[in-house]
Amino acid sequence: MRLAAFRRRTEPPGARHVGLVVDDGPTWRIHPFEPGTEMVSLLAADGATRAAAADTAARRDGIGARDLVLLPPVRPVAMRDFLTFEAHVDGMERGHGNPGPPQEWYEAPVFLFMAPHAATGPYDDIAMPPDTARLDFELEIAAVICRDVRNADAEQARAAIGGYCVMNDWSARDIQSREMKLKLGPSKGKDFATTIGPWIVTPDELDGCRDADGFLDLGMTVAVNGVRVGSDRSGHMGWSFEHLVAHASRASWVKAGEVLASGTCASGSLAESWGRNGVLEPPPLRVGDVVELSIDRLGTVRNEIVQSAEDVPPPVPPARRRARQES
Amino acid sequence: MRLAAFRRRTEPPGARHVGLVVDDGPTWRIHPFEPGTEMVSLLAADGATRAAAADTAARRDGIGARDLVLLPPVRPVAMRDFLTFEAHVDGMERGHGNPGPPQEWYEAPVFLFMAPHAATGPYDDIAMPPDTARLDFELEIAAVICRDVRNADAEQARAAIGGYCVMNDWSARDIQSREMKLKLGPSKGKDFATTIGPWIVTPDELDGCRDADGFLDLGMTVAVNGVRVGSDRSGHMGWSFEHLVAHASRASWVKAGEVLASGTCASGSLAESWGRNGVLEPPPLRVGDVVELSIDRLGTVRNEIVQSAEDVPPPVPPARRRARQES
Numbered sequence: 001m002r003l004a005a006f007r008r009r010t011e012p013p014g015a016r017h018v019g020l021v022v023d024d025g026p027t028w029r030i031h032p033f034e035p036g037t038e039m040v041s042l043l044a045a046d047g048a049t050r051a052a053a054a055d056t057a058a059r060r061d062g063i064g065a066r067d068l069v070l071l072p073p074v075r076p077v078a079m080r081d082f083l084t085f086e087a088h089v090d091g092m093e094r095g096h097g098n099p100g101p102p103q104e105w106y107e108a109p110v111f112l113f114m115a116p117h118a119a120t121g122p123y124d125d126i127a128m129p130p131d132t133a134r135l136d137f138e139l140e141i142a143a144v145i146c147r148d149v150r151n152a153d154a155e156q157a158r159a160a161i162g163g164y165c166v167m168n169d170w171s172a173r174d175i176q177s178r179e180m181k182l183k184l185g186p187s188k189g190k191d192f193a194t195t196i197g198p199w200i201v202t203p204d205e206l207d208g209c210r211d212a213d214g215f216l217d218l219g220m221t222v223a224v225n226g227v228r229v230g231s232d233r234s235g236h237m238g239w240s241f242e243h244l245v246a247h248a249s250r251a252s253w254v255k256a257g258e259v260l261a262s263g264t265c266a267s268g269s270l271a272e273s274w275g276r277n278g279v280l281e282p283p284p285l286r287v288g289d290v291v292e293l294s295i296d297r298l299g300t301v302r303n304e305i306v307q308s309a310e311d312v313p314p315p316v317p318p319a320r321r322r323a324r325q326e327s
Numbered sequence: 328m329r330l331a332a333f334r335r336r337t338e339p340p341g342a343r344h345v346g347l348v349v350d351d352g353p354t355w356r357i358h359p360f361e362p363g364t365e366m367v368s369l370l371a372a373d374g375a376t377r378a379a380a381a382d383t384a385a386r387r388d389g390i391g392a393r394d395l396v397l398l399p400p401v402r403p404v405a406m407r408d409f410l411t412f413e414a415h416v417d418g419m420e421r422g423h424g425n426p427g428p429p430q431e432w433y434e435a436p437v438f439l440f441m442a443p444h445a446a447t448g449p450y451d452d453i454a455m456p457p458d459t460a461r462l463d464f465e466l467e468i469a470a471v472i473c474r475d476v477r478n479a480d481a482e483q484a485r486a487a488i489g490g491y492c493v494m495n496d497w498s499a500r501d502i503q504s505r506e507m508k509l510k511l512g513p514s515k516g517k518d519f520a521t522t523i524g525p526w527i528v529t530p531d532e533l534d535g536c537r538d539a540d541g542f543l544d545l546g547m548t549v550a551v552n553g554v555r556v557g558s559d560r561s562g563h564m565g566w567s568f569e570h571l572v573a574h575a576s577r578a579s580w581v582k583a584g585e586v587l588a589s590g591t592c593a594s595g596s597l598a599e600s601w602g603r604n605g606v607l608e609p610p611p612l613r614v615g616d617v618v619e620l621s622i623d624r625l626g627t628v629r630n631e632i633v634q635s636a637e638d639v640p641p642p643v644p645p646a647r648r649r650a651r652q653e654s
Contacts, residue, residue, distance in 0.1 A: 113440035238646030319565030
């Protein structure tokens with residue numbers, strides 16, 4: 001089942017509904033669920049309950065793409081971004097002059113918490129953030145959590161995943177590089193926008209897409225201005241999403257409404273090419289560029305980079321230096 | 328005004344009320360606000376409205392410390408931890424064999440997003456997390472955001488801060504070190520517990536505690552098992568909290584209910600001593616240790632390290648290695 005959050009074009013920006021996606025290709029339509037239906041509750045419902053709700057929705061009139069705005073399918077209560085693609089880490093490390101991933105990468109899946117308020121809709125424009133000359137995309141696959149888990153075993157981890165979607169973790173590489181000199185974060189290098197969508201696909205739709213180890217194995221591609229610039233498969237993740245949930249939940253809560261993402265796949269960002277090639281080729285994103293990320297069965301998110309209409313204040317001053325005195 | 332979240336000892340764990348803290352020292356009592364009062368709304372209210380609510384609360388019976396459990400004063404919608412104390416960064420960098428903070432530290436305040444679901448009450452026990460032999464504390468001061476801001480100027484940043492509290496960013500240094508080899512996060516090294524409290528002190532109570540540049544200047548101390556092991560002043564932060572809000576909100580949302588923390592002050596962690604001295608002295612925290620963090624005017628949080636009662640599953644397997652194939 002494919003589940004979307006949307007508002008009608010005639011509604012004000014705060015409106016939000018959940019609907020069933022029907023049909024593939026340009027003729028897809030959305031059939032609204034009962035008013036007040038919450039996405040995370042729908043994902044957590046048992047299959048029969050969800051199917052009954054979908055049957056009712058399908059009998060309502062559908063709304064075509066031109067009459068609605070797709071919203072981020074979930075409003076994340078937290079976002080975790082992992083680093084699970086070995087080839088991406090390899091490329092980035094070479095860009096920093098290192099021979100490849102450090103041994104620690106292989107031992108356990110690392111992640112960072114991301115800005116939860118930066119989630120944007122699947123076709124939203126992305127405003128060029130301030131202070132960057134190196135805007136980049138990141139092609140990722142993400143899982144949406146539908147129930148609270150702590151110390152989850154494999155079965156509980158699987159049951160906690162309500163569905164999957166495409167994610168673009170937009171990154172300002174020059175800001176990110178400065179922040180990573182402090183070996184934490186990054187923060188402002190990534191907090192301006194994270195695209196998720198176009199909708200959430202429930203796990204039962206993907207049962208035929210798992211490899212022998214149970215890893216989801218879906219083709220992933222990215223195109224800039226219609227030209228394919230990268231592709232990989234989700235089966236190249238070092239850990240399955242069930243592993244990621246189990247790891248994150250060890251002695252800690254993973255809560256319903258969280259988004260857990262794979263990290264960038266191989267060739268799923270420009271920075272990886274910059275690292276491998278030593279030059280900014282392909283060039284950083286510019287105003288007017290259109291970036292399309294597609295994952296088999298999950299769909300496509302497509303965003304244009306636009307000039308920012310915001311009045312962003314100047315940076316804060318550098319650190320006030322203080323000799324430390326004993327207190 | 329000092330505002331606490333609590334439940335009565337006779338109430339089940341899910342109960343939560345907001346109350347006014349009256350009296351200093353061991354005789355402090357909490358006078359409940361109207362049922363349903365939300366902490367963040369109370370912080371966002373104008374001074375006269377809050378004072379009227381407090382007058383009404385003060386006429387109700389107070390509840391003594393032995394009859395209640397203090398809760399995290401806010402349930403964070405996001406937590407950001409900055410790195411604003413130069414001397415702490417200096418000590419940690421020396422521990423990694425570097426001569427001092429990198430130039431990037433001075434240029435802009437970096438931060439990481441932290442586990443928002445890990446906030447624990449001011450006197451809660453802290454369960455020893457799995458897989459660590461280097462448990463540590465971090466003495467920090469935190470601001471609680473009471474209204475949404477984006478591209479905040481200095482005045483808007485100040486108005487967005489609803490109050491301040493003490494924070495202990497508990498850290499498993501061995502796990503954290505491994506994670507930081509990937510230059511992001513850390514995540515599992517810090518996601519098991521973050522103590523905030525004992526309550527929130529509104530900014531008007533601290534007007535007399537600002538230095539000539541407007542920085543809050545409060546004494547901060549940490550004691551382990553009753554022995555003082557570190558102290559500093561919040562005036563040694565490289566940026567004021569207003570700067571931190573302004574920085575975080577540039578082209579991004581900072582939302583009501585967020586917690587923004589200073590990062591560790593100088594001598595506010597054991598790891599800084601380990602870095603400076605080259606030996607694990609004072610030793611990592613052990614079960615039975617009691618850690619007390621105190622900040623002038625804000626109060627004290629006090630936590631005992633206890634054996635975990637959780638059944639934590641084994642770590643997930645190491646990365647599955649996959650030669651990348653073109654898809």
